[in-house]
Amino acid sequence: MTLDSRFAPGDTEPRLYAGWENAGSFACHPDSNAPPFTIMIPPPNVTGSLHMGHALTFTVQDVLVRWRRMQGRDALWQPGSDHAGIATQMVVERLLDAEGKDRRTVGREAFVDRVWQWKAESGGTITTQLRRLGASLDWPRERFTMDAGLSAAVKETFVKLFNEGLIYRDRRLVNWDPKLQTAISDLEVENRELKGSLWHIRYPIEADPGKFIIVATTRPETMLGDTAIAVHPDHPTLSALIGQHAILPLVGRSIPIIGDAYADPEKGTGAVKITPAHDFNDFEVGRRHDLAMPSVLDRQANVTLAEIEPLLQSRPKVADPRFVRSLAGQSRFAARAAIVAELERLDLLDKIEPHTNQVPHGDRGGVPVEPLLTTQWYCNAEALAKPAIEAVQTGKTVFVPKQWENTFFAWMREIQPWCISRQLWWGHRIPAWYGPDGTVFVAKDQDAAAAQARNHYGRDETLTQDEDVLDTWFSSGLWPFSTLGWPDRTKELERYYPGDVLVTGFDIIFFWVARMMMLGLHMMGDVPFRTVYIHGLVRDERGQKMSKSRGNVIDPLDLIDSYGADALRFTICALTGPGRDVKLSPSRVEGYRGFITKLWNAARFCELNGVRPEPGFDPTTARLPLSRWLLVEANTTIGEATTALEAYRFDDYAAAGYRFVWNTFCDWFLEFAKPLLSPAANPADAAEIRAVAAHVLGLILRLLHPAIPFVTEELWDRFEYGEACSLIGTAWPDPTPVPDAAEARAELDWVVRLIGLVRSVRTEMNVPPSKPSPLLLQGASDEKLGRVDRWNEAIRRLARASDVRLLTGEVPQGSAQAVLDEITIVLPLQDLIDISAERNRLLKDRDKLIGEANKLRQKLANADFVNRAPEPVVSENRERLETMNFEIGRLQAALDRLG
Structure with missing residues (x-):
């Protein structure tokens, strides 16, 4: 054996990884008597490729798994990937588009077949990349959220929750992506800061001609669906209008002025228009006050008048039905411009203010999402959340760091019904069938649904399966037990559930961790993992989030x-x-x-x-x-x-x-x-x-x-x-008894400290490494001199000392001094450096740093700077000040050594 002069990872890493994998070094052993250790991989999207967030979470998991294996645990690190409904469907739709095809022209069955074909050809990119990182996953056990076993688990769960009344259909607002034509989750919505306008609109008071209540809005195009105006019950002036009615401009209908604490007296005009079908907050106000909820935008985000046509009234100087009808079919943005112009013509536009606000966009479609009132499938998350909250409160599952428990509680205690349906073709199709009269039959397969229908109708009827698929988080929420063979009671399920630790980022505590907790407790009767380790984000060196727009993404x-x-x-x-x-x-x-x-x-x-x-x-x-x-x-x-x-x-x-x-x-x-x-x-x-x-x-x-x-x-x-590739299975080391440990440690630690101190002084004084200096010891005991004698050669060689001896007489002129325990260390430097020049250099460097530190200290004492500057900038300045203070102390110590 002769080691090369340098370690060559490019040649070595693939060979070693193949050796481990071929030897089965990553495999768990369900029949083993060793205590199990389980980590479930957060399944990456099948469309994904390795990014720095993956590198962080998978490195941390691999460290834990390799360590526990070496401790003798039977480790299962469950691999797999998520079918990623929207992302995957978009990939394949783009491929079809390049061929001049559309999914609707090829049909659902052919489209789904095409997705499976793409998955077989290109869906394994990230698993190859994880191997390059060294991730020791149990690859033969790899699962996919759309494989047959997990599909069975999804159907089992859906049917059970439906039969228990925990899954149901309801008409509520959802985040609607007009480009992708589907509801999307909050996780798939990103807020973008955009410069726009705040339009102040006059709504005439019905009982008091010539008087108005002014409403400020960023979305005049939705005013066609207003069903009330809200003011705060304690508003000093506007509260007097509560109980009266206003005329809805353009539409001409009378709408009530209601009192509701949602209207912030300090914001805008103090009055807000309530459009329940197009705003999440307005929807809740509408439910509290039993307001009508007409939709005025369709699924393409174009104006639709179907639900307000009967409400149109002709009122001079306020409303012209012909204008409103002219908006039908226009895009929301074209309608906005037309409505603003018409309001201005009618002298109902009080003023326009520049306004910057956060506009929600679909992260995949890239267009503003619309709150849309639709009928969807929902899960009663509030009921499922209670046992999950209790599990964390009682310590069945603990968060590390512990403060993330507060985030978990805050989200779970305010949880809303979970919209689990998506208007896609790629995903777990909802196991629900509809009879000719709209009666729904939920079952694991069509035959079971047909049997239910036969019992209901007394005859066979043609059933139509629901077109929607389930939210990706529904299937990934079952991951900790569906991957182990559930609903069958496999030996893997009995041995490896619940898992020991989940490693993930804080950004999906609610979307994934919470769903696994809720579904695991309900379906399995136990938490899915004992510990949730939450790591931070990977940022650039300045603490900024990595993004393509900033150009700071690291591959x-x-x-x-x-x-x-x-x-x-x-x-x-x-x-x-x-x-x-x-x-x-x-x-x-x-x-x-x-x-x-x-x-x-x-x-x-x-x-x-x-x-x-x-x-x-x-x-x-x-x-x-x-x-x-x-x-x-x-x-x-x-x-x-x-x-x-x-x-x-x-x-x-x-x-x-x-x-x-x-x-x-x-x-x-x-x-x-x-x-x-x-x-x-x-x-x-x-x-x-x-x-x-x-x-x-x-x-x-x-x-x-x-x-x-x-x-x-x-x-x-x-x-x-x-043996080759055997380190992965070798035992983690344990401490061994060491005879006379204290004596050996005391002696060598002292020698190390002596050499280190001398090196530090020489560095501070700019003594060239090529110039050895005498090392004089003042006040050394016989014991310390004995150590010096035993380690004399090493001290001279490593401390650049020409000789080491006890100081007799006065300290030589031009010496640097330092103290080690009871000993004064003296380094005569008169012949090695210019003492006066060195003192001046140290003074100059110290004073310059003191000036810079004072300026930085004043900057950080400025509350305006601290509050307005980005947190990474403030943090960087604090770190700079800390470094400066340390360096000032070092320079002062060097000056003190010169006397």
Whole structure:
């Protein structure tokens, strides 16, 4: 075995991953007696490709799974993908469009077949990319939310909930995408800030000609469907109008002026028009006051007059039915312009103000969504939410970090009926059939529905299946148990449900986590997971959200190509703390690639110095202080790493491994060991150092394997610690007893602190590394002098000391001083640097920084800046001030050393 000069991830990673996969290293073992550990993958969209959010969540999951496997747990990391109704249908519709076809011309059956064809050819992109990341998923168990088993689970759940009255049909407002022609969920709506206008419209008071109530609106095109005007009951002037009626301009109908707390006296004119069929808040007001709810926009967002035609009245100076009828079929925006012009002509437009507001858009269709009153299928989420709330309150499921429980409670306690139907062709078609009179029959299949119809009608009738499909979140809400074979009682279901931990982002706590909790508790009688670990978002290095429009999107595959999967994974671990977003940049990944290189070079050094695993080596037999010190430090690191992973502190886990490898093992142990590995060293000492180095290198590879699986497996294999690709199944290390641990630790820690302090002083004073200086000790005890004597060669070599001795007499002129415990360390620098120039440099640098820090402190003390500036900018300034304060302290310490 000869290690290459550099670790080559591009060549190594595919080979090792194939080795693990072929060996079945990722497989769970349902017949095992080992305690199970289950993580359910948040199923990525079948249309998706790996992005930084995926890289974060899958790295964290893989770290947990690899660690638990090494602890002896029977780990199931369930893979799979979501059929992603809208996204997938759009992909295939675009393909058809390129061929000059339309889904309606090819028909539903042929279209669905085409989607399955696309899925077979192109739907596995992200699973290939997850392999590149090193994700150790149990691939033979891969599931798809539209496969036969999950489809059976969906039908079973729908029928059960319907029979229990928890699924029903209702006419309510939904988010309607006029482009995609379907209802969409809140998750599929994004608010965009747009500059528009606020139109102030005069509504004549019916009983008091010549008087008006003025209403401000951003949507004059919906006023055709107004059925009331609301004012706050406590409004100082407008409340007197409550109970009267106003004339609806253009339409001419009389509408009531009602009192409702929804009308904000401080906002707009204090009066709001109520259009129940086209605004979610207005819909609730309409229900409270039993208002009519006519729709004036159709599913294409064009004006429709079908429900208001009987209401049109001709009133001079207020309404002309001919004008309203001319709007029929116009788009909402064309109608808006025409209505504003007509209001102006009728002198009913009081004023127009510039106005910036948040306009909801469909994230797929890209056009403004419409609140639309339609008949849809709903699930009684309020009833299902109560057990889920109780489960979190009682600790059956805990959130990490705990504060996300408050978000969960806030959403769940205000939960609305869940619209579960979508006007798509790709998805789980709703298992409901309609008889000739509209009676609905819900069943798992058409034969069962026909039997219900026969019983109802007393004869066979032709049934028509509902055209809609189910919301994607309905099937993904069953994921924790449908993937395990439910509704059959499989051994996998009995063993791996509930899962141990769910890893996901906070943005889908409500949309996915809550639905899994509700459906899992109702269908299985138990929570779907014991812990929900919520990670932050991946942002750019300035803390801004990544987006194509900003041009700051980072492709994880580009990072893997440039630096290797291990470097990306370790960076993610190092930056992932509780409740904290990950600020990522290619330079951070490049920096942590240096850590991978450091480990590789340390292994090469060990190899060149004859370090090989010693079968049967017993660490408790170590006699050299250096050996015992390293073993003690290794024990500490094992404890820190284990504690960190148990607490989901991935940053602390990475930091513990980083410190031990870079500092303890590489910078100190291997440097201290060099003389003991030389040909002139005592053979017994050299043999022990080699055995300890091999033992600890093996510990390092095991400790770091969950985070950086490729480089650790490669070194494990090359050093022949075990069979090829066997590290993944090797036991997680446990601390081992170390004889005389306290004595060895005290001695080596002191030597390390001494060398580190001398190095720090030399750096502060700009002493060139090529110029050694004497190292004088004042006030050292015999014990400390004994340590200096035993480690004299290492101290001189690593501290750049020409000699090390006890100071007798006065401190030499032009010396820098530092204190280590009771000892004063003196470095004579008179002949090495210009003391006066160095003092002036330090003063100048310190004073410049003090000035800059004072300016920054004043800036941060300005409440106007703190409140108005983006949070990432404020955060960045605070971090800069903290760095400046640290540097000022360092410069002052250097000045103090010069006296």
